[in-house]
Amino acid sequence: MTVDLSQFIPSFLEESFEGLELMESGLLNLQEGDSELIHSIFRAAHSIKGGAGTFGFENVTDFTHLVETLLDEMRDGRREITSEDTEILLESVDCIRLLIEAARDGEEYDNEKIEQTSKRLTATLDGKNHSKEACDNTEEVVKSPNDLEYLIHFVPELSLAKTGNDPIFLFTALAELGVLTIEADSSSLPALNDIDPLELYLSWQLKLISSASIDDIKEIFEWVEDECELDIIIVDADNLASSSTVQDLEQSSNEQVKEVKETQGVEVSSNSETSNQSEVTKESNAGIKPKAKSDVGSIRVGVDKVDSLINLVGELVITQSMLSELGSDFDMSKVDRLTNGLEQLLQNTKELQESVMRIRMLPISFAFNRFPRLVHDLANKTGKDMELVIKGEQTELDKTVMEQIGDPLVHLIRNAVDHGIESSEVRLANGKPKQGVISLDAYHQGGNIVIEISDDGGGIDRENVFSKAVEKGLVDANATLTDSQVFDLLFEPGFSTAAEVTDISGRGVGMDVVKRNIQALGGRIQVDSTPGEGSTFKVNLPLTLAILDGQLVKVGTETYIIPLISIVESLQIEKEYLNRVSGDMDLYRLRDDNVPILPIYQLFNINSQCTDLDNALLVVVESDGQKVGLMVDDLLAQQQVVIKSLKDNYQQVLGISGATILGDGSVAMILDIPGMIQMALEKAQRIQLKKYPNHTDKVGEYI
Amino acid sequence: MTKVLVVDDSNSIRDMVSFTLKSAGYQTVEAKDGQEGLSKAQGDSFDLVISDVNMPNMDGIALCTELRKLANFKFTPILMLTTESSTDMKMRGKAAGATGWLVKPFNPEKLLATIKRVVR
Incomplete structure (x- = not known):
């Protein structure tokens, strides 16, 4: 009989990548005599080799065999653990990853790199014969004798x-x-x-x-x-x-x-076995390609999570049968029981929702795991002495958010290494410990997750940033800016303070992209820095992209949803704080700030009864450090809404980030605050242009 | 029905062995290391044990030694699943009471053919 094992390839791949991560973090922490650690690294390599062989990924098997042999010698104490060997092994981990990825996607790989590393490995192994396994398969085939x-x-x-x-x-x-x-x-x-x-x-x-x-x-x-x-x-x-x-x-x-x-x-x-095997190999190779291309992605879920889901569904069924029984023969005397049943239904639904969300949640260590290696490599490259301290790696985060936050975090860490941490000499001269510390922390705050990247380096040079920004024409030389405003300049496109562009960072394409990516996830980033003591970048992200805490507001006959995360406060307009400036822009004085008022009915051309600014309701929202007041007719409930993509179901609309379906079945739009601010800005510019066609100065500058 | 205990720390290998056996009509119980394998073996009986050698907590050799101490496992075939086809490893397995070994990378047909030597 033939048994098709190709269905196990995805789980093998997933496991291999996990194994590689384990090897990598293990190698970074490897010390002489730590036999448990070297065993676990060995086991990871061993499993990869075994699995790869089964699926016919021969190049993976051959390469991993070398790695395994080296590890085996270390494991048995036949070889000392030197930093050179560790480097080679780390490089090999990269190679295995490359090979497995190539096998997964059915693509070509950088053969030169593999060759080189494989040569170095062989050299390290003192020219030990590594092609033993290959030889085993090339037994001479002789025709079978008769009986x-x-x-x-x-x-x-x-x-x-x-x-x-x-x-x-x-x-x-x-x-x-x-x-x-x-x-x-x-x-x-x-x-x-x-x-x-x-x-x-x-x-x-x-x-x-x-x-x-x-x-x-x-x-x-x-x-x-x-x-x-x-x-x-x-x-x-x-x-x-x-x-x-x-x-x-x-x-x-x-x-x-x-x-x-x-x-x-x-x-x-x-050897009929040999030919059988190669057949299986071909099949599994053919099987993997289409699967890998359609990047479905899978989540490994703990059994307890699934059990709790099944349990909840069970309860839901009970509630449902109770309600339908009630409904078949209903009179007013049973209203109490109905209310109870509905209450229970609400409870069940809520718990079910939470449980389902929990399935998508993964500990952030998945994103953090690659950083020790990154810092290790960067430290080698820059010749600076530093260590990475990771905290809160068990904090859970939605898988989609996690996948997209990885690259921005890499940028931030590269920056911390390159711009933050000083060289050992400078540090010693300033009375600091020789070794710099970069710390990475994650924790939950409200419905958000906060990721902090801090370094104990020289901090951000405010004057330097400011003069650079002036030089680039980003701000006026006479402008007076607060510290946080100055630091925000770092995120302007094309801004880079590094005197020289280094390999690691400083091309000035990083920080604005970082900010954009974080904003695309519905998050925000803040910088805090003390000269001489270091800087902290704080990234705020929503826990999930699928559900949003929203404030429902009414404008005309429409209901809109404002993301709760961007709301600063809601208030009733008092006339004496209103200011009208040129360009039909109304400003509201909110303590020390002047907040431009954007009436939603104007922006979206809706007929509304409430057009009078006086006593109108204003929802002050913040995006990009810019506050605006959205004028609405009425504030409704606050609730969690499930985000439906407009792009998938209709098309992208400026000022709207998505839609949701409310309890009564109607569709409500979710407002995209940065998009709305941009809309208002363009509108103001158009009006200004109409009024003063020759005067094209940026009206929106203060917005 | 022939009942097989499959012990391996690698999910995919375990799944594959188990899948192969099930598709041939065997019943399987899985364990992710020697420790778990041993506790699943205690108070139960199996017709065959297939175990990896390199595993955390308790490796295959130790599992084998422990299993042979159980009355139920005195004659139960225990096969070590290993990439190490060296005689050294075979001897260690034998010394611990292993019945035989299966060399990874295995192919399903081979696996099924091979275990016929020890179970029905």
């Missing part, structure tokens, strides 16, 4: 059964090769009183007529060859016997035929 008659003399040791072997199964296996005649010899059976039931006293004389080779027969006895006396003799057609002896106990017990050396009798049959 031969074999005489097999099998005398097991008394204790054979204790290893779990049973002659009857061996004979069954032999019988499958051809026609088998069995003759048992019970002559050494002791008297009944002396019999130990655990021992085996019989021996056998077997006659097999088969086309199988002597090796096939020997293979069947492979597991017992140390615990028996075994003679296999080929009796060929002319009765000219030649024999091959597999005899570990040095007793020659064959009287019939004279022994001839093994080589004479050995005829290697066409």
Whole structure:
């Protein structure tokens, strides 16, 4: 029968990547004598090799074999653990990853790099022969002989059964090769009183007529060859016997035929296994390609999470049956029970929602795991001495958010290494410890997750940033800015303070992209820095992209949803704080700020009863450090809404980030605050342009 | 029905072995290391045990030694699943009471053919 194993390739790949991560973090922490760690690294390599071989990823197997051999020597204490070896192994981890990715996508890989690393590995292994496995498969294939008659003399040791072997199964296996005649010899059976039931006293004389080779027969006895006396003799057609002896106990017990050396009798049959295997390999290779291309992505979920879901669904079914029973025969006396039932339904739904969300949640360590290696490499490259401290890696985060936050975090860490941490000399001169510290922290705050990247380096040079921004024409030289406003300049496109562009960072394409990515996830980033003491970048992200805490507001007949995360406060307009400036822009004085008022009905051209600014409701929202007041007719409930993508269902609309379906079945739009601000800005510019066609100054500058 | 205990720390290998066996009509119980394998073996009986050698907590050799101490496992075939086809490893397995070994990378047909040597 054929068993198709290609369905296991995705889980093998997932496991391999996990294994590689484990190897990487293990190698980074590897110290001499830490045998548990080196064992776990070895096991990871071992599993990858084993799996890859099964699926026919031969290049992975071959390469990993080298790595495994090196690790094996370390494991057995035959090799000291040096930093050079660790470097090679780290590089090898990269190579294995490359190979597995190439195998997954069916794409080409950087052969040169693999070759190089593989050469270095081989050199490290002192030129040990690594192609042993490859040789095993290239056995010479000889045509199978016609039926031969074999005489097999099998005398097991008394204790054979204790290893779990049973002659009857061996004979069954032999019988499958051809026609088998069995003759048992019970002559050494002791008297009944002396019999130990655990021992085996019989021996056998077997006659097999088969086309199988002597090796096939020997293979069947492979597991017992140390615990028996075994003679296999080929009796060929002319009765000219030649024999091959597999005899570990040095007793020659064959009287019939004279022994001839093994080589004479050995005829290697066409290795049907080998050809079978390559067939399977082809199949699985063909199977993986389409699967890997459609990047479905999978989540490994703990059984407890699934169990709790099933449990909840069970409860939901109970509630449902209770309600439907109630509904079939309803009168007003049962209102109480109905309310109770509905209450229960609400509870069930809420719990179910939470449980489902929890399935998408993964500990942030998935994103953090790559950073020790990154910092290690960067430290080597820059020659700075530093360590990475990671906290809160168990904090859970939605998988989608996690996948998209990785790159921005890499940028931030590169920046911390390159711009933040000073060289050892400078640090010592400033009375700081020689080794710099970069710390990475994650924690939950409200419905958000906060990721902090801090360094204890020189901090951000405010003057430097400011003068650079002036030079780039980003701000006016006379402008007075607060610290946080100055730091925000770092995120302007094209801004870079590094005097020289280095390999690591400083091309000025990083920080604005970082900010954009974070905003695309519905999050925000803040910078805090103290000269001489270091900087902290704080990234605020929503826990999930699928559900949003929203404030429902009414404008005309429409309901809109404002993301709760962007709301600063809601208030009723008081006339004395209103200011009207040029360009039809109303400003509201909110403590120290002047907040421009954007009436939603104007922006979206809706007929509304409430057009009077006085006493109108204003929802002050913040985006990009810019506050605006959205004028609405009424504030409705706050609730969690499920985000439906407009892009998927309709098309992208400026000022709207998505839609949702409310309890009454109607559709409500979710407002995109940055988009709305941009809309308002453009509108103001258009009006300004109409009024003063020759004066194209940016009106929106203060917005 | 022939009942097999499959012990391996690698999910995918375990799944594959188990899948292969099930597709041939065997019943399987899985364990992710020797420790778990041992506790699943205690108070139960199996017709065959297939175990990896390199595993955390308790490796295959130790599992084998422990299993042989159980009355139920005195004659149960125990096969070590290993990439190490060196005689050294085979001897260690044998010394611990292993019945035989299966060399990874295995192919399903081979696996099924091979275990016929020890179970029905």
